[in-house]
Amino acid sequence: MDPAQAEQAGEQVAEKLLWYRRDPAGWKTCREGxxxxxxxxxxxxxxxHLYRGEGVLSGSPQQVWQCLKPGEGGLREKWDENVSSVEIIxxxxxxxxxTRTTTPSAAMKLISPRDFVDVVLVKKYEDGTIGTNATHIEHPLCPPKPGFVRGFNHPCGCFIEPVPGEPDKTNLVSFFQSDLSGFLPQSVVDxxxxxxxxxxxPNLQKAVKKFCS
Structure with missing residues (x-):
């Protein structure tokens, strides 16, 4: 894939995520606490389903970003129980x-290990927000690999937002919509x-305190 194609794909995802962020219609709360x-x-x-999470974390946006930043050998592999490895393709x-991200088995091993190949674009906005934008992509250097079911991330990512007047707080809004593939009962996925x-x-909050305080 050439740089222009990758950037175009990333920008299209960024536009969709901004729309998700701004559009209040149709959201139903499924978990709160x-x-x-x-x-x-x-x-x-x-x-x-398209899922949205929102919560305020203790820590500056830059500290939260250090724990979320995608890359090989980054902090994400150390604290996120749903990420085994991140590889830059x-x-x-x-x-x-x-990137290629691998995930461990989950839901008492009803969900076997997955891998996801995505184009990932990081954007920084004028108000200090840092946004990650990702979607699945086919790449010749990363065909399906034994031991993993190839999953597909549809436009997903997060907004790491400053909290006005509170420099040591961060509002994190995250969006996920992943097709896990395989033959999983919908009830397991839901x-x-x-x-x-x-x-x-809470796992991210612990990581910010441990690695970035």
Whole structure:
């Protein structure tokens, strides 16, 4: 993939995520607690759900970003129980990469290990927000590999937002809509994502305190 194609794909995802962020219609709360709210609405990308998480974390946006920054050997592999490894397949710049992310088995091993190949674009906005924008992509250097079911991330990512007047706080809004593929009962998928997203926030908070304070 050439840089222009990758950037175009990333920018298209960024536009969609901004729309998700600004569009209040149709969200239904499915999990709430520990200052985290998880909502969903039908995805327009595939026959599944678009999930949204929101919560305020203790730590500056830059500290939170250090724990979320995609890259090989980064902090994400150390604290996120749903990420086994992140591999850079092709790098165009610090802000634009093709990545392969592997995930461990989950839901008492009902969900076997997955891998996801994505174009990832990092954007920084004028108000200080840092946004990650990702979607699945086919790449000749990363065909399906034994031991993993190839999953597909539809437009997903997060907004790491400053909290006005509170420099040591961060509002994190995250969006996930992943096709896990395989032959999974829909009930397993529908139970996994809200629980996983709700756990993501306190785990990230612990990581910020441990690695970035």
């Amino acid at each position: 520990n200052a985290v709210t998880v909502s969903w609405r039908p995805s327009v990308e595939f026959p599944g 092709q790098s165009f710049s610090d802000a634009l990469n093709i 139970a996994f994502f809200p629980r996983s997203m709700a756990e993501f926030y």
